[in-house]
Amino acid sequence: MLISCPACGTNFSIPDNALGATGRKLKCAKCAHKWFQA
Numbered sequence: 001m002l003i004s005c006p007a008c009g010t011n012f013s014i015p016d017n018a019l020g021a022t023g024r025k026l027k028c029a030k031c032a033h034k035w036f037q038a
Helices: none
Strands: 002-004 011-013 024-027 034-037
Antiparallel strands (some): 002 011, 024 034
16 A cells, blocks of 8 residues: 655555554654554
């Protein structure tokens, strides 16, 4: 799965099962922005 940081736009590739059924909080490795990804 490809996701992108809503603050800086950096793209990340994560495994499809990394978010789980309800989603999870993520932190951008580049700008440290935190957000919820469902």
